[in-house]
Amino acid sequence: MHPHGGAALLLGAFACTQPSRPAGELRTIADLVDGARAGDPDGTAAIALRGQPLTFLSTPYGAGTQAQEAGRDGLSVQPAFADARPAAFVTTEIWDGFPRVWAQPLYILVTGFDPQFGPQRLLGALPIFGMGTGSRFYSPFRQTVYVTVPAGFAADSLRSGEQVIASGLPLTPGPLQLAPLGAREVEVAHPAGADPVHPFTGDGLQPRLAAQAWADAGLTWFLDFGADRFRVNDANLVVQEVALFRFARFAADGTARPIDVPPVVGTGPFRAPRAADAPGGFPRFGALRHEFLAEITPGAGQPTPGVFVSASRPALRQKLAGDLGQAFVPQPSPAAERLPEREQYTLRVALDGSCFALTDFPSSCSWLDTQAAIEGNLPVTAFTDTKRFSAGAFVFFDGVAP
Amino acid sequence: MRGALVALLAASAALAQEKAPAGATAAAEDAYAPPAGAAPAQLQINGYADIGFAVAQGDGTSFAPGDTRIPADYGTDTFATAVNTRGDVASTDSQGRFVNGFLPRSMGIGGQPSFLFNTFDVDLKYAPATAPLLLFGRVQLLPRYGSAGNETRVLVEQAFARIVPFSSLELAISIGKFDSVFGIEYLENEANLRTNITPSLIARYTTGQSLGVKAFYRVQIPGLWSAVSLNAAATNGGTLVETLSPPDLSLAGRPIGSARLGYELNLPEVELKAGISGMYGPRNDQRGARVRQRSLGGDLRLVFAGVSIFAEAVAIRQDPGAADKSNGLGPQTLVSAFSARGAYGEIAYAVPLTEGAFRKMTPYVRYEQRHAQFEGFAGYTVQRLTVGFRLDLWEEVAVKAEGLLNGRVSGLPPVKNNVFTSSFVYSF
Numbered sequence: 001m002h003p004h005g006g007a008a009l010l011l012g013a014f015a016c017t018q019p020s021r022p023a024g025e026l027r028t029i030a031d032l033v034d035g036a037r038a039g040d041p042d043g044t045a046a047i048a049l050r051g052q053p054l055t056f057l058s059t060p061y062g063a064g065t066q067a068q069e070a071g072r073d074g075l076s077v078q079p080a081f082a083d084a085r086p087a088a089f090v091t092t093e094i095w096d097g098f099p100r101v102w103a104q105p106l107y108i109l110v111t112g113f114d115p116q117f118g119p120q121r122l123l124g125a126l127p128i129f130g131m132g133t134g135s136r137f138y139s140p141f142r143q144t145v146y147v148t149v150p151a152g153f154a155a156d157s158l159r160s161g162e163q164v165i166a167s168g169l170p171l172t173p174g175p176l177q178l179a180p181l182g183a184r185e186v187e188v189a190h191p192a193g194a195d196p197v198h199p200f201t202g203d204g205l206q207p208r209l210a211a212q213a214w215a216d217a218g219l220t221w222f223l224d225f226g227a228d229r230f231r232v233n234d235a236n237l238v239v240q241e242v243a244l245f246r247f248a249r250f251a252a253d254g255t256a257r258p259i260d261v262p263p264v265v266g267t268g269p270f271r272a273p274r275a276a277d278a279p280g281g282f283p284r285f286g287a288l289r290h291e292f293l294a295e296i297t298p299g300a301g302q303p304t305p306g307v308f309v310s311a312s313r314p315a316l317r318q319k320l321a322g323d324l325g326q327a328f329v330p331q332p333s334p335a336a337e338r339l340p341e342r343e344q345y346t347l348r349v350a351l352d353g354s355c356f357a358l359t360d361f362p363s364s365c366s367w368l369d370t371q372a373a374i375e376g377n378l379p380v381t382a383f384t385d386t387k388r389f390s391a392g393a394f395v396f397f398d399g400v401a402p
Numbered sequence: 403m404r405g406a407l408v409a410l411l412a413a414s415a416a417l418a419q420e421k422a423p424a425g426a427t428a429a430a431e432d433a434y435a436p437p438a439g440a441a442p443a444q445l446q447i448n449g450y451a452d453i454g455f456a457v458a459q460g461d462g463t464s465f466a467p468g469d470t471r472i473p474a475d476y477g478t479d480t481f482a483t484a485v486n487t488r489g490d491v492a493s494t495d496s497q498g499r500f501v502n503g504f505l506p507r508s509m510g511i512g513g514q515p516s517f518l519f520n521t522f523d524v525d526l527k528y529a530p531a532t533a534p535l536l537l538f539g540r541v542q543l544l545p546r547y548g549s550a551g552n553e554t555r556v557l558v559e560q561a562f563a564r565i566v567p568f569s570s571l572e573l574a575i576s577i578g579k580f581d582s583v584f585g586i587e588y589l590e591n592e593a594n595l596r597t598n599i600t601p602s603l604i605a606r607y608t609t610g611q612s613l614g615v616k617a618f619y620r621v622q623i624p625g626l627w628s629a630v631s632l633n634a635a636a637t638n639g640g641t642l643v644e645t646l647s648p649p650d651l652s653l654a655g656r657p658i659g660s661a662r663l664g665y666e667l668n669l670p671e672v673e674l675k676a677g678i679s680g681m682y683g684p685r686n687d688q689r690g691a692r693v694r695q696r697s698l699g700g701d702l703r704l705v706f707a708g709v710s711i712f713a714e715a716v717a718i719r720q721d722p723g724a725a726d727k728s729n730g731l732g733p734q735t736l737v738s739a740f741s742a743r744g745a746y747g748e749i750a751y752a753v754p755l756t757e758g759a760f761r762k763m764t765p766y767v768r769y770e771q772r773h774a775q776f777e778g779f780a781g782y783t784v785q786r787l788t789v790g791f792r793l794d795l796w797e798e799v800a801v802k803a804e805g806l807l808n809g810r811v812s813g814l815p816p817v818k819n820n821v822f823t824s825s826f827v828y829s830f
Contacts, residue, residue, distance in 0.1 A: 024722075024723065024725035024737065098725055098736070099725070102472045104472055130470070131471055131778065131779075135777055136736055136778065137473060137476075137736065138778065145470065160780065161469075162780050165815035166814070166815045168816065171468045217780075235498040237499070237500070
């Protein structure tokens with residue numbers, strides 16, 4: 001393990017925000033892997049290095065220590081809540097100080113379009129990314145463009161966006177696709193010999209193996225998180241963002257510092273929540289997250305928020321009590337402990353932690369687990385815009401592993 | 403008008419060439435003293451109007467249909483479809499695709515032919531009789547119609563005070579907003595002075611006016627029919643045009659230095675001028691003092707027997723910066739690393755006509771190439787052939803017409819962006 005890895009893992013588990021990052025910085029998967037190796041908190045939060053402990057599957061979040069597969073680095077499965085449901089996402093890119101993020105083209109060579117089966121991909125042809133990671137306008141958000149090639153077309157004759165455009169071949173817009181470029185040996189984090197899982201619910205997740213592609217006339221690797229995972233403004237290809245809230249408390253110096261509980265992914269931009277857009281359980285929101293700190297230090301005379309942790313997780317209760325104070329981690333009632341779905345509430349924040357002791361738990365609680373609940377229950381002064389975007393697919397949402 | 407401007411440009415030199423009054427002490431010889439027979443102070447008002455007619459191929463832009471890469475202005479030469487001497491293009495409409503401010507001004511005609519009112523220029527010049535000063539202002543009205551309707555602008559293109567402190571030295575110091583000192587193309591920034599119509603593909607890096615201070619110093623070498631000069635400036639915006647580098651405010655908080663070292667050979671029948679230029683300082687399209695830019699150029703002019711040959715080359719490199727880009731077109735997004743190089747050569751032949759209305763006909767041809775690359779984008783090279791003529795009517799009117807044949811050498815998708823443009827210029 002890296003000399004500082006253990007401490008960094010815990011510190012960065014949920015709280016990967018570093019407001020001091022220079023504006024205009026983009027970090028891709030490769031940068032985050034390098035950051036993790038250097039002990040950078042953002043890299044450590046996003047990447048489980050090969051052979052290193054998986055934070056949320058190890059003490060104090062789980063029993064014992066489970067390590068990432070030795071041959072590959074992993075995109076950390078980060079537990080979260082979205083629209084009041086357990087969720088989890090990975091982080092593949094971080095933008096600091098960018099005003100927005102755009103979709104870039106992804107060219108797919110096809111020989112034609114079948115009325116029943118759709119576009120017929122050219123055998124042996126790799127996808128062609130119109131923009132590689134050398135540009136800070138690189139984006140994992142892709143507008144697929146089908147390039148119709150004639151019969152006998154050599155599969156590797158087009159290798160860059162410039163070549164595609166210059167070829168003059170017919171172009172047909174296709175679906176939106178989430179496809180971050182990265183290293184060959186990166187996938188969704190998982191223990192050796194096992195599939196990835198949601199750390200708290202135990203639901204199985206898709207591993208997402210890297211595939212080969214062309215970018216800027218060179219071979220590269222990408223992870224395909226599938227089509228229709230985000231939305232753009234049609235007029236300008238700006239990717240639609242949602243707010244992400246990281247709970248925070250005031251530190252001694254008066255600044256808000258994130259705390260180690262799962263963030264809440266909103267369903268729309270800040271102050272503009274929408275109905276969760278997830279047809280068939282596949283969320284089309286949440287892949288581009290505009291990060292905010294949501295400060296929950298109780299004021300005088302106000303109730304203390306509570307973080308739900310079952311008594312069955314004593315190590316985690318102990319850690320949180322140490323970090324936040326015992327008052328933030330009330331003892332759940334026996335009725336709450338008997339709930340079969342109690343793990344779905346692990347590390348969920350309630351506006352008033354005293355609700356954990358009531359017999360009608362979880363209905364007794366005002367949960368801060370939706371955008372509307374957070375924006376509606378916390379004062380306007382509670383929010384700090386970190387000027388950060390992060391990207392990455394939901395790998396779990398409402399019982400579905402898209 | 404041409405005569406008036408030539409007189410304007412020569413005013414400081416004339417002052418400099420005056421000898422100190424007889425009997426002055428040695429110490430006083432370096433200081434200016436008004437000549438005994440100084441002319442009374444004069445205010446001159448001159449100017450010109452530039453009215454054009456132009457049409458561009460396609461939609462008037464250089465954006466390739468089907469190219470959805472972003473930013474749209476990083477993968478093509480948006481300056482290629484110039485239609486007037488200001489370098490304004492037929493269109494910069496990207497059809498909603500994001501652009502990051504690497505754009506010229508647009509006349510907004512798209513692919514439609516249209517008459518254009520390019521510039522209405524008024525120059526004010528005041529030369530006090532009792533001081534070695536030249537006070538100059540140039541105000542331009544730029545009638546435009548855009549997506550927001552009437553978008554006419556009033557531009558103070560130049561406003562400076564020039565002082566010649568020593569009558570024995572050909573030294574002039576200017577303070578205010580003035581022309582670039584880089585290369586030679588800035589000498590033809592105004593439509594009435596320019597032989598052709600449109601600026602070169604590298605003019606965007608060398609011809610911008612800016613605000614600051616500059617000094618011109620020239621040493622004559624009569625025995626060699628030669629002179630050596632140095633023109634140096636410290637300004638807000640450097641030498642780039644105003645859309646790329648705002649001249650009226652130092653965003654970076656540090657001046658940009660630029661200079662040209664020139665040599666001229668003035669034989670009775672042949673005039674040869676050559677120079678090297680450089681520019682160094684912070685990029686003024688952002689606020690980081692350590693985000694630098696530098697450029698280097700060389701120029702050559704040869705005039706003999708009615709033939710004028712001009713050639714110029716420039717290379718520029720700009721550092722990447724943060725996400726605080728802002729330029730003459732407003733707030734942008736990211737300060738991307740950028741590099742470019744280019745060169746042009748032009749030959750013109752002035753054919754004397756009559757002493758009446760048709761004074762002179764000057765056909766010309768220009769060829770140029772430009773290579774550019776933005777951070778993360780593939781580099782590209784474009785070329786352009788410009789062919790046209792200028793017909794001088796009396797001393798006050800010029801009629802010009804030219805065709806711009808834009809082409810790609812490498813790295814760009816094909817796009818139809820040739821231009822025909824013409825210009826009717828009258829001076830007063």
